[in-house]
Amino acid sequence: MNISDIVLQYFFAGLRVGSIYAIVAIGFNIIYNTTGVINFAQGEFLIIGALLAISFNSLLVFIGLPGVPALIAAIILAVFITTAIGAAIEFAFISWLKNPSVLRLIVITIGISIVMREGMSYIWGIETFALPFFSGTEGTSIKIMGASISPQDIWIIGICVFLVLVLYLFFKYTLTGKAMRACAANRTAASLCGINVKLMITLSFMISAALGALAGCAISPLAKTNYEMGSAFAIKGFTVAIIGGLGNSMAAVAGGIMLGLIESFSVSILPMAYRDAVSIGILLLILSIKPSGLFGKREESALKEY
Amino acid sequence: MKKNQLLFTCALVSSLLITSLLFFSGCAEEVKGTIKIGAIFAETGPIAFLGEPEVKTVQLLVDNINEKGGVRGHKIELIFKDSQASSEKAINFANQLIEEDEVFAIIGPTSSGTSMAIKDICENGKTILMSCAAAETISNPVAKYVFTTPQQDRYAAKWVFKIMQDMGIKRIGVVVEGTGFGKSGKEQLLKYAPEYGIEIVIAEEYSIKDSDFTALLNKVKANNVEAVVNWSVFPAQSIIPQNMKQIGFDVPLFHSHGFGNIKYVETIGREAAEGILFACGRLLAPEQLPDNNPQKALLLEYKKLYEDTYIEDVSTFGGHAYDALMILVKAIEAVGVDKEKVRDYIENLKNHPGTGGVYNYSATNHNGLGMDSLVMYIVKDGKFVLY
Numbered sequence: 128m129n130i131s132d133i134v135l136q137y138f139f140a141g142l143r144v145g146s147i148y149a150i151v152a153i154g155f156n157i158i159y160n161t162t163g164v165i166n167f168a169q170g171e172f173l174i175i176g177a178l179l180a181i182s183f184n185s186l187l188v189f190i191g192l193p194g195v196p197a198l199i200a201a202i203i204l205a206v207f208i209t210t211a212i213g214a215a216i217e218f219a220f221i222s223w224l225k226n227p228s229v230l231r232l233i234v235i236t237i238g239i240s241i242v243m244r245e246g247m248s249y250i251w252g253i254e255t256f257a258l259p260f261f262s263g264t265e266g267t268s269i270k271i272m273g274a275s276i277s278p279q280d281i282w283i284i285g286i287c288v289f290l291v292l293v294l295y296l297f298f299k300y301t302l303t304g305k306a307m308r309a310c311a312a313n314r315t316a317a318s319l320c321g322i323n324v325k326l327m328i329t330l331s332f333m334i335s336a337a338l339g340a341l342a343g344c345a346i347s348p349l350a351k352t353n354y355e356m357g358s359a360f361a362i363k364g365f366t367v368a369i370i371g372g373l374g375n376s377m378a379a380v381a382g383g384i385m386l387g388l389i390e391s392f393s394v395s396i397l398p399m400a401y402r403d404a405v406s407i408g409i410l411l412l413i414l415s416i417k418p419s420g421l422f423g424k425r426e427e428s429a430l431k432e433y
Numbered sequence: 434m435k436k437n438q439l440l441f442t443c444a445l446v447s448s449l450l451i452t453s454l455l456f457f458s459g460c461a462e463e464v465k466g467t468i469k470i471g472a473i474f475a476e477t478g479p480i481a482f483l484g485e486p487e488v489k490t491v492q493l494l495v496d497n498i499n500e501k502g503g504v505r506g507h508k509i510e511l512i513f514k515d516s517q518a519s520s521e522k523a524i525n526f527a528n529q530l531i532e533e534d535e536v537f538a539i540i541g542p543t544s545s546g547t548s549m550a551i552k553d554i555c556e557n558g559k560t561i562l563m564s565c566a567a568a569e570t571i572s573n574p575v576a577k578y579v580f581t582t583p584q585q586d587r588y589a590a591k592w593v594f595k596i597m598q599d600m601g602i603k604r605i606g607v608v609v610e611g612t613g614f615g616k617s618g619k620e621q622l623l624k625y626a627p628e629y630g631i632e633i634v635i636a637e638e639y640s641i642k643d644s645d646f647t648a649l650l651n652k653v654k655a656n657n658v659e660a661v662v663n664w665s666v667f668p669a670q671s672i673i674p675q676n677m678k679q680i681g682f683d684v685p686l687f688h689s690h691g692f693g694n695i696k697y698v699e700t701i702g703r704e705a706a707e708g709i710l711f712a713c714g715r716l717l718a719p720e721q722l723p724d725n726n727p728q729k730a731l732l733l734e735y736k737k738l739y740e741d742t743y744i745e746d747v748s749t750f751g752g753h754a755y756d757a758l759m760i761l762v763k764a765i766e767a768v769g770v771d772k773e774k775v776r777d778y779i780e781n782l783k784n785h786p787g788t789g790g791v792y793n794y795s796a797t798n799h800n801g802l803g804m805d806s807l808v809m810y811i812v813k814d815g816k817f818v819l820y
Binding site: 133266350359392 | 477478479481482485608611637638639640642643644645647648649651652654655668671672675678679680681696700701702704705
């Protein structure tokens, strides 16, 4: 094995985890933008999406559907149901609050995450499940210039790019997207302009849940799915969202890939056990030097509620 | 007509007899009281693969024992506690069981970390602990009231090295999970590698929350090793074989005896699981044993009982709980409900066949099993096969 192959392999390993972090971070950002809160149940959206897809997939395969269509149908169903769950949660716990404080919303989302986790353990049990690989099997490996990766890596990176593009276009060019951004900029002014702020908040929970479900499905073949894994992803996604600058999806992607690469290369010199210490160290460093995040603007973050 | 009457009388008499017997035996039990046994297992949480079969096994055995009239006429009362593999919870439960419930003995906990956490509590509380975890440190140094039933790390490590020697492997990489079990395994591997002329080029720990090991395995690969040993019980051991295949890292992979549940193979998938080697107890393939093996009959019986009741494959972890309970029951049966006498009996127990092996405890050895309690398995076509 020569050095360049090893370096390239580390690079791909970083890209894999980085893209996962990025997708989770984007989910955080969408809700943050419209409501100003961090939704701590974001990790649970990932897991519930993946678990639903796993159940539908085995059901569809059981009734005789061939592998690929069953998987696609299962993922689409899972994303839709998770979206509905996102809407239901917002409707049940958030929408009826009048001018809730940020702290109150945070506590509510933490509560939601606990309820969801317990609910999932009740429905699916404590076992670890996995979706089948989107293409190939668990042992398939593709050679790219001396390094080897799983086809699932390409799927994850592809899904990440696709989501960023779609969201970019949605927020930039559609009326609904613009309305949601208006809520982010100034909720009172937005409502004075005739924007239904409540609806926008519901919508942001739905998009965020859909995103989470899709991400959960994409990750599941590699990382496996267990009812209590959500928080681990949420912590990393949250770190990335802060490093990049809260509220900015492009920054989340940049932050995610950056953190993924740093973590991966840190393993090459430091023991693996220090990997999380490295990422938290970077988070602290960035918070002390540039509290608004690497790509966040100082004025913008000063306008936010905290 | 006459015949019918005779039959009827017979039935009446016999049913009367049975009811009276039941009634009297019922009375006898009420007088005798129950034996309280605490059971701390990780029934839920990340290592539920281990804890769940343990709970199911203990429940099943105790139901059977109680149905047959209990131990020396005493019914066993189980008090289950779910540690979720958390040391903090295990400590609370152990204190509660000893002080509030005043249990006769505790079986479990499932994991090495939680067992270590309550070792001193049981020792100070003078309560027998039959641990179902494998780390060397639980029974070494010896604590008077603490016994373990699984095969120790050191033998699993030696088996791995022995097979490597046969395969001509000299340079290896070791990855372990950052738990009591993983750390203890790493210690034993590092200790015994030189004996077998094997060099451990790299030894790393990972967190149990990690779900991607490609960077770590790349590092191991870059060290030009001829084989990898992974020591874990958490789901990581089903991700590592996949990650190895994905980065094109094609060397033999050895797992620990914490791999003894076929569900792990199912999660890995047939392709990536093929060829994984590990040393484990005989419970995984009892039908492949020779007939004169002292464990064979018992293994087949337990396997049938468990699989018929729960419709799922038996695992060695349930076996550890089986041994813990049965040794305790055997001791009570022999010397009565007396903590000190039971402890002494267990310490001097010899040639007791269990699912883990043939137990021989002594004052200096509270594990009771030797290297011959393990056999080497290989995963072939999604099944465990004797190597």
